[in-house]
Amino acid sequence: MKLRSVDIGKTTSAASIVFDSLRQAIIEGELDDGDPLRQDEIAALFNTSRIPVREALTRLEQHGLVENRRYRGAVVAGISVDEAAEIFDFRSLLEGEVIAASVSRMTPASLLEARRHFQDFMDSDDPLEWGELNRRFHYALYRDSGLTYHLKVIDNALDRVERYLRAQLLMTDGLDRANREHLEILEACEAGDASRAAECTRQHIQGAKRTLIAFLETRANDA
């Protein structure tokens, strides 16, 4: 298992820090599908006992990032082609709705911030940053909707597929297309066109879905 050790401070619970670190490691692909997550090993890395580690693992299980089998330990949860496809449809539906609700209330500050994140995403050449920069871009466009519950659920869904999204961006044309589509979405928002913003967002996600499915299927055939 590859995982950096982290010192635990006192302002946050140890369980939360272990949770955040493991979540990031899984999302960034540092840990692969099926990798076992031994409580002892993780506890040693964080200089804690297994108790907070177990809490982190149950939280990760609820997020769908970890599978916990009684007396047999936890492993990093993979994803089937069907699940991945479903989650992209799910995101497409929700994110379309959220951005449509957002546009009419969108502040200049949010638009400016979105444009900044759009640039950052274009400028970055570190695949590990892409996920976070992508989130920030979309979140800047979503948050004025005020739909906090929707946003939390979308965030969870993203966690579940982010590893695979990165693989997809690394494929031919992946990055270029993402940038083009981000710009389209941004311009629709700047123009105050809610239904176009929603449609572009849905297309953006559906396009990613198609690429990802192709990727997962070739990977499955290789194995």
Place this chain on the structure above:
Amino acid sequence: MKLRSVDIGKTTSAASIVFDSLRQAIIEGELDDGDPLRQDEIAALFNTSRIPVREALTRLEQHGLVENRRYRGAVVAGISVDEAAEIFDFRSLLEGEVIAASVSRMTPASLLEARRHFQDFMDSDDPLEWGELNRRFHYALYRDSGLTYHLKVIDNALDRVERYLRAQLLMTDGLDRANREHLEILEACEAGDASRAAECTRQHIQGAKRTLIAFLETRANDA
């Protein structure tokens, strides 16, 4: 705190049993908003230590049913009018989509089961049963969609508002309207009309939303 004690078997983890019991108690309204959930007290009720209780509480927090404040204990999570309204919009969107996807694949067995649950819901006069019977009815109509991720998210959203749904059903006309609308949805599915089923489902949820908001607002004014 009102809560029956339960014997913990060996086939499931104690944490899961505590989780299920607390979830049900909260959903059924046996525990009210803001009620403190003391680890010792709960552990004693289930004849366990606080360890599995804590795991149950963290899981419940992720479900939005409990609020956990560091060193200050857990309380049953309430819900604001805004949150409730948002969750009904959320459900309306998702459940409309799911039932539309379901109709074309719906088996006679599922339709029969739905009709049975429809009857059970009509026949029942125990408010505590309504939530479960309502779920079964809708679930029978949703499951042939095969959209397991959507269904899990919908279930979570229902958990968050079920307490308030019951209050809403108890209001004037609440039950009658639910029964009428259930029948409409069922007939649309039997007729194989996906878009009508979706539209009826959305209206069903939006209607409940309006009633619930009225209820929550009068309650807020009373306090």
Place this chain on the structure above:
DNA sequence: ATATTGAATATTGGATCCAATCTTGATATT
């Protein structure tokens, strides 16, 4: 050689204990 048994080891789930923090209530101060 292959399959089967069972002891040794590894690993998790839970109980008990300790430390850190919060809450309460009595006392002191203005």
Place this chain on the structure above:
DNA sequence: AATATCAAGATTGGATCCAATATTCAATAT
């Protein structure tokens, strides 16, 4: 009387220890 202070009790977060279960691997039987 109202507010501030601080000690005692209550409660949680985490560490250590024990019990229950799973896995591994050598010895045995077919």
